[in-house]
Amino acid sequence: MPIAESEVRWVKAPTLGLLDRLYIPAIIEGLGTTIKHIFQPPVTQQFPEERPDLPANYRGLHRLNRDTEGRVKCVACYMCSTACPAHCIDIVAAPAPAEWKDREKYPEMFVIDELRCIYCGMCEQACPCDAIELTSMFDLTGLTREEMMFDKEKLLSVFDQTAGTEKDPIRTKAGALSCASEPAK
């Protein structure tokens, strides 16, 4: 549909007067702006010493949540790896041990390639039992590619590191689909 003539607004460039043509007032005005900024406090964050205050929904490194008994909460449903647009989640499911009464399967292997991940958070949204979450840890480094393949133990240890902190509280409560990380209220 073409744009209606009434909606088109023609803007003309402002005509420059004598003062504008001399350029000098404009330059002085510009210098005034930049000089003003010299005396404003810097906005720099001295990164390694000062840490940024990230919002709670920041999407950083993943963690695999534990349930109340400290077991991995994941039920190996493959929802996350299906949803993942970067195809970076690799799960091998196995029948859950006999004493795990609440589920049939658990992930024998659970690897996320953090180098391929685009930190979109789809996995977190897809997970039916809130087993995978993105934390606010962002400064992960590794010397090799293998180091950046985070396996189940590593992802669980991320949970142990972040669960107690204020920044990444356990966001899930008891749910119908799975066992809770925290006791149901």
Add this chain to the structure above:
Amino acid sequence: MLISTILTILIIFGALQALAGGLVYVERKICAFMQNRIGPNRVGPVGLLQILADGLKFIMKEEFVPHYADKSVFIIAPAIGLVCAMLCFAVVPFGATDNPADADYITHYQFIIAKNVDIGILFIFAVSSLTVYGIILGGWASNNKYSLIGGLRSSAQIISYEIPLGLSILGVVLMTGSLNLERIIWKQASGGILEWNIWFQPLAFLLFMISSFAECNRLPFDLPETEQELVGGYHTEYNGMKLAFFFLGEYTHMVTSCFLMVILFFGGWHFPFIAEADMWWGLKLIVFVAKMALFIVFYMLVRWTIPRFRFDQLMSLAWKVLIPMTLLNLVAVMFVKEYGITPWVLLPVSLGILVGAGLIASQPESKESPLAA
């Protein structure tokens, strides 16, 4: 005499290089402050050792010459740039100098390498325009389209801006009656602050400053090295010490032109009550260098304030605006000299020329107005 000259040369040579390093630091700091940042602050206290770190980095880098480049020219080019920039400094006074008419060069040390050169300012223009060879040869030898365009732009720009640069100071030269820089300083210093040329030649000062921005390839006119269009311009292919030579040359050029502005328009080492003609040389040196430093800071402020010109704007600014204005200014000085009118007439005349140019440019019907550029 000879020994003191050699010592001066060595000190100046070292000081200029150190100064260039320092200026890079100051430039980065000022830029950072203007952008509400902190700037280099990791190496040493408030990042002061950054200068050393940068220097070391330049020295330690692999000296790489692209295999398609013209090796010998590629290596010579930065040297030409640096040497020409340094050579200019030979006739620039940088501290206390006496009246060359009755100076005693044996007992009184003069803060200048080549003393009493009667063609002083001419020498500077002659040699400084040679720096364009460094740039254009560098661009050519790199055998790279971006470098070549950068080099060509530079030559066009420098040749165009040489003219207003030279013409704008002719007024000062006429009023002093000499090309000798020491004499120009002495004329202003002996007359007090009201004899400074800035009062009689404000327009010439403005034009000279604009042209020297262009001569130094400083920001509003840094078209030879526009990062956005030309990668790095003429020094795209350069790295390590060779690149550092280009930078050194550029900063030396900048220091020279700041000294020149002080000498030509702001009385050199003279400052009322603080550094009068009969006072201690140390004060004169401090005043001189402080004035020069102010200009350098101004250069840097401008660099981070004014956006870059388009190339056709740059050219029409030089040919359609600066050159006619310098000519008019020159004619005014000639009139004043010929008819013995008080030079104070030149102050309103300068203003008049400026406003007149603005009036011509702001005529609405003129599509191709000179300042619209």
